[in-house]
Amino acid sequence: MSGAQSPDLGPDLSRGVPVSTIPEEGMLGGHVGEAPVILARVDGEIVAVGGACSHYDGPLKDGLRVGATVRCPWHHACFDLRTGAALKAPALSPIDRWRVERDGDRVIVREKLPAPAAPDRAGRADPTAIVIIGGGAAGFAAAQRLRELGYGGALTLISADPDAPYDRPNLSKDYLAGQADPAWMPLKDEGFYRVARITLRLSTLVTAIDPAARRVTLEGGETVTYDRLLLATGAEPIRPDTPGFDHPRVHVLRTLADCDALIAAANAAETIAIVGASFIGLEAAAGLRTRGLSVHVIAPEALPLEKKLGPQVGAFIKGLHEKHGVVFHLGLSVTGFDGAKLTLDDGSAVGAGLVLLGVGVKPRLELAQAAGLTIDEGVVVDATFQTSDAAIFAAGDIARYPEPATGHPIRVEHWVAAQRQGQLAAAAMLGEPERLTEPPFFWTGQYGVGIHYVGHAESWERIEENGSAEKQDAELRLIKDGRTAAVITLERDIASLEAERDMDIAD
16 A cells, blocks of 8 residues: 555555644544554644554544544544553553654654653562452453553462453454454453563452451462452342243353353354343344344333433334344343243243343452452442552442542443553552543444443433434433433444543543
8 A cells, every 4th residue: 555645544644744734633644554644743743653543443543632642433442642552441552653754844754663661660669469350351451551550560360260351342242243253352362461470360269358468368278468459350140030040041141151152052043032131132132133043132121221321222222123133022021931932921922942141240249348348339449449448459340439520439330441440440559549530431332333322320310312313323411410421422433532521520
């Protein structure tokens, strides 16, 4: 692609562009060879960084610039325009920096620059040993951020999962649908842990925490000491005690092993019933329809996700699934499963030799409770994710933290939120606390339709709709106590980024 301009990537920046084409506050997208690159003016200088998000290659030229940062339009990753550093998840790797040369009134992008070195923490009173319990979003993000911040002490990541940290959101999306290469799933390869000197203990259960002695006990009796501890134990799927839900044909979807087992069962099935119209349940419905299964969704509500997203989006999602052949049984509950059919509380039955439970998750609080930490619908933490024990931090699905905009305690179960909490906890464990300022963000993708959610609204007084959810082009604001508590967008990426910016109390 060297030579002339590309209609997709913009001008060839290696040939130079007029300085006047670079906006004062925005960005100019172009390319160098096959690589997308963006130019921006930052603090009186012109800088160049890679134009593809390191999460899933989202086009940063179509994102939102906020100060000296750029935010990805797809999943809201945030990068420093000066250094290329990945400041906020879900991106876990930096983007490249490029050397910029001025030639009169033109700017030319030359070769890539080396990555900045990690900060030198010599002379700082860092913890000697940090232990992280949980290999999910928060735990992995914290481990990586500790090394990015220059922490050089012993770092142990303990996970009950047999697989190294992986892209959990993809389990119910492309991976389940058979459209994701399994090689995409690990967040990092084996070499990363070796080079970063992270001791990764997989298939390892922690049975107790002794805060006084600052040690954790593993199944089998081995102990590991710590100066700082991060609890990131996550959540586990709820399995109701409904008769028959202990049948081997009844599945849950939380881990990579769960997903592989479900895929294997789906390959031998024709029909699946999904109990619960949750995000996981509906994403799985889309993935399994892609695989060609007949899919039935059974849930007690009148519209799927209405309590989370409102009636407009709920009706849209229901219609979207129905267009793809999903059959809904709403306003109903399952009373039993006999291995071939589910009976419902209205006396009807749904034939299915395979069942997936998607009725929600519960936080894993047992270790925290036994350790004597303060619990209130989750592990209570402050704005830096420190618990009631000064040496112990908590992040992710278990953490109940003060919402930045209101100060009210909340607990959220979102992948990006968990990653960002882990990153903040990492800084706090090194004595450099950064307070959470941005609202939670999550996305769901079903049949190629992206729905973004920014904020937190457990309830609302009204919904202000701009555009049309029915037509798959909308911005909906959930209003609570006279303020925008959350913003939902359908196919309006910039509007979602702007909502996140506007709700960030630091901006």
